[in-house]
Amino acid sequence: MIHDFVVVGSGMTGAHAARTLVEGGRNVLMLDGGVREPAVAARVPDLDFVSARETDADQHHYFLGERFEGIPWGDAAHTLTPPRQHIVEGAERWLPLRSRTFQRMESLAYGGLGAGWGAGAAVYTAPELRAIGLDAGAIQDAYGVIAERIGLAAEPDDATPWCGAGLTGTQPPLRMDRSIALLRRAYERRREALRRDGLVMGKMPMTVLTQDHGERRATRYTDMEFWTDHGGSVYRPWMTVNALQRAPNFEYRAGRVVTGFRETADHVAIETRALDGGAAEAFEARTLVLGTGTLGTARIVLRSLSGSGDLPLLSNGYCIAPCLHARMLGHTLERERTSLGQLEMFLDPGRDGLDVRMVSLYTYRSLLLFKLVKEVPLALADGRALMQALSSAIVLATINHPDHAAAGKRVRRVPDERAETGDALEIEFEPTADERRDNDAAERKILAGLARLGCHALKRQAMRPGSTVHYAGTLPYSDDDRPFTLASDGRLAGTRRVFVADGSGFRHLPGNGLTFTLMANAHRIALGLCGRSHDA
């Protein structure tokens, strides 16, 4: 049977490409890893964090994990909470990757990496969209469609030109907790001085409901967003796929990883392997839409097209600075709050909306104290006493830098006998000396700005390349149909029926998170496919 459209992946791009195609009346088969939440996720009670801590005798199951996988050890790195560990399940086996420096996260989960997304929904500036290779007008329309679908909490403020321009019909913004509200007030008093240094502060649009939206409920500020999706207030792409499964022209097949494709005169043959057992199965489609994420798509394309060599790769530079917010010393955070980013700072060095640095500010409570204590250079007993006193005053500033293509940032396919698929991606990722210098200068300026607001950095921890989980740029948009590039409509050069809906085509990666733009671009590409005949 030849399917009308096969969409690969249920993450942000696969889900929204599929939804647009289904709403356009097209028949869609979605092929997906579809790994579901572990059983421990069902143990998380519908309580706020403090109540769960005070009352639930079974909390160790989900806070620490059944195999204690929620107790990280070693160098600081992002780790998934036990109820979110399914996001990376099967990736080592089916998505092999070798690198000395690059820390990747890829997913075969139902909802992909979006199952653990931080919910920031940045609208890119027009210069950023041009640098990426996207048409600003088309993406602006698509932003509106996606915002309507998933619900956004936002309001205009100083940061709007850098992260939320043109959004309408949004819900009221998330409440700030005591610490962040104090920082915001300090910013308002020093706004002009900070602006002279190119710094502004405001709230990123968030895909968190503050009012009910369809079947999803408004947030109750339980501070449990890293542990559970109770009520569905934080948008996850599996919610879109759940809804699609009620449509008669949509079919969902889980448990498969797509390994390659082969285009013939009138269709695309899609090769898959079963996650459970590895059995091969082929599917046929008039049009194939890849929404497997930049690295996943690179793997599939490198296997499927002749010729190759290296592909470029983009990933944001990233640093975390735990800061001490002096005004919060001695005080506590309120019981009802959010764990998600609450306020952002932007540094626009050229004042041109390009090469903007984005800083998300988080307060610390619901990831448990011991993770902070183990980083303190004291005995754990003393570190516990110190962090119990200081944790309410800790603000985590995560600094995200833009990224540009460079010779030292490459991905290639290599043979690998140990891998289930017989090959692996190999990544070399070395930022240039200029990038390192510019990022360092930007970090110093940002932390100096925070210090003027009473928030003093205790440490500046550069994270390994790849740890933002933002990847792009392997098949850059190009007008000349060069091999291993994408046309502006998402078509893979050298093919007629293969389209890429994820971030593979982005020629530039802004410091702001790319997720909202990924969804909008997937919608744009799918909309183009709705208006196109399969044999066009």
Place this chain on the structure above:
Amino acid sequence: MTLDAPDDRTAVALARHLIGEPPTAAEIARWRDAIAARGAALERERDRRLWRLIVAAPALAGPVDAGLALTDPHSPVRHRLCLLLAVLEASPVHTRRFLPREIGALGWLALGARMVRAGFRSALGVVLVRGAAARWP
């Protein structure tokens, strides 16, 4: 007691060192499971010696831990203590030892005094750990 499965007495002494309260029987069992599951094995002679030292004299757990925090923060000895701390934190019995609390002037004074003592602990700990490392590398 074996090195891989600490006994109840060790668990009680170390929990008192970490948070000033004893663990429940379930928490002790959970800590043993965590040590086994997370592979906090004492493979180096120095680590085995340091572990035996704090088991025999829990009062030295603080200095040893502090010394390791400065010289070898990812040591398996410290890993075991961190596993116990995590197990204690994820229990409603000890929640008040971990959740943030309002602190007044007296509280800051007490914390200041504790940090002074922590400084002495660290100094003693570095000597202990470096001495052990020199003797049993």
